[in-house]
Amino acid sequence: MxxxxxxxxxxxxxxxxxxxxxxxxxxxxxxxxxxxxxxxxxxxxxxxxxxxxxxxxxxxxxxxxxxxxxxxxxxxxxxxxxxxxxxxxxxxxxxxxxxxxxxxxxxxxxxxxxxxxxxxxxxxxxxxxxxxxxxxxxxxxxxxxxxxxxxxxxxxxxxxxxxxxxxxxxxxxxxxxxxxxxxxxxxxxxxxxxxxxxxxxxxxxxFIIPNHLAQADPLIQRFEHWAREHLKQGFSLQEAASALATSARTLQRRCESVLGKSPLSYFQDLRVERAQSLLHGSGLDVDAIAAEVGYEDGATLRTLLRERLGRGVRELRANLR
Missing domain, CATH: 3.40.50.880 (Class I glutamine amidotransferase (GATase) domain)
Known part of the structure; x- marks a missing residue:
């Protein structure tokens, strides 16, 4: 060759x-x-x-x-x-x-x-x-x-x-x-x-760091700050848009054009990042970590981590040691 x-x-x-x-x-x-x-x-x-x-x-x-x-x-x-x-x-x-x-x-x-x-x-x-x-x-x-x-x-x-x-x-x-x-x-x-x-x-x-991606656009950066403050409460597109003084349609379009994903998908990226951090240093069990990022139980969080990272909770904790 x-x-x-x-x-x-x-x-x-x-x-x-x-x-x-x-x-x-x-x-x-x-x-x-x-x-x-x-x-x-x-x-x-x-x-x-x-x-x-x-x-x-x-x-x-x-x-x-x-x-x-x-x-x-x-x-x-x-x-x-x-x-x-x-x-x-x-x-x-x-x-x-x-x-x-x-x-x-x-x-x-x-x-x-x-x-x-x-x-x-x-x-x-x-x-x-x-x-x-x-x-x-x-x-x-x-x-x-x-x-x-x-x-x-x-x-x-x-x-x-x-x-x-x-x-x-x-x-x-x-x-x-x-x-x-x-x-x-x-x-x-x-x-x-x-x-x-x-x-x-x-x-x-x-390996992706969500806030680095957000810095590419002022509106996305403001959305990221809002999202981090509302991880526990869950996501509402209309609530996010109102807080950012824009329309839901504009926020949706900007996320798609800059990040290639919906506002909800980016919100979930931030949940995954926060969950990874807590798995590493908090000592909390999976259900408690799930509550910290807005989920009712650990099963939903486990599914999200597996879908986004290709790894389960046990593998992630092992890799962080």
Whole structure:
């Protein structure tokens, strides 16, 4: 499998190196077991002759040439963690050239993948339009507003859609690399994940911090403050809208456009976050925690936690120790 890592100026160092390390370990184990050629022929290419990482290290890259025909292209994340950094970066000349190159490779049959902020480059190229995708969770409001034609689900760690694969935030680079290795050999992927102490995760949801998402919009931020004060009382869309001096319809639409979910769903996110905190440090039993977040019994809370986080109360408490 020929894989090109398309490195852009100022990429996130860890994203590139953890990807390279995972493939190197996989090749080493495969060679030791079978004595054959490596599964993964990986190289770093660039639209510029010289590329520096976000930490300022000079990275040797191969120039993109017309005879370069990759099976896969992976775009590591840019080292820009905030919207005010990312938006100008996407308009850089090298990024625009990379977008055109990705479009060309895709038209020629290559498959494309990216993790974290690298998914924004794929979206700029139009490769995610009308497709399911994920991205770095804390920039999902910006992604949703900038690329309305993408079916975004930032709760998922990895999404495959036709010839495009997207992965989630930061260490999602490792999840993406393990996905590639799993396509070649599930047994090899299991060995690599154990050596790297890396669980194969299906969800980003347990890592999402709701108030970070709320900061993307003033009305949502005010709604978040109101919701935290009313977790015990339960949710009323009309009551929330009146308290925020807006209409229920406006609040509903704003939540959908910024967060990709209803006000009730976001309210439940806050319940889950609060419940997780109480499971960790309060010593309360599940029924008492349920009452603290507005539920009559622990069974309802257990169901919500399982649906949102993919884990039960016992697993969550074990993970927090």
């Amino acid at each position: 020929r894989i090109q890592l398309l490195a852009l100026e100022g990429f996130w160092d860890t994203g590139l190196t953890v990807t390279l390390d995972a493939f190197t370990i996989a090749n080493n184990f495969a060679a030791a077991q079978t004595g054959g050629a490596p599964h993964f022929d990986v190289s770093i290419v660039g639209v510029r002759k010289k590329v520096r990482s976000g930490q300022g290290f000079a990275i040797p890259v191969k120039s993109v040439t017309s005879d370069l025909k990759p099976d896969w292209v992976i775009v590591p994340a840019l080292n820009t963690s905030r919207p005010e950094q990312l938006i100008p970066a996407l308009d850089r000349r090298d990024v625009r050239e990379a977008v055109k190159q990705l479009q060309s490779w895709y038209a020629e049959g290559a498959r494309i993948a990216a993790s974290c902020i690298g998914t924004f480059v794929l979206a700029e190229a139009g490769l995610l339009d009308r497709r399911d995708a994920t991205t770095t969770w804390w920039l999902s409001p910006l992604f949703r507003q900038r690329y309305p034609n993408v079916r975004l689900d930032e709760t998922r760690m990895l999404v495959t859609s036709d010839r495009v694969v997207t992965a989630g935030a930061a260490m999602g680079h490792l999840d993406l690399a393990l996905w590639f290795i799993r396509q070649a050999s599930p047994e090899l992927a299991a060995v690599v994940s154990r050596y790297l102490l890396a669980d194969l995760r299906s969800l980003q949801a347990p």
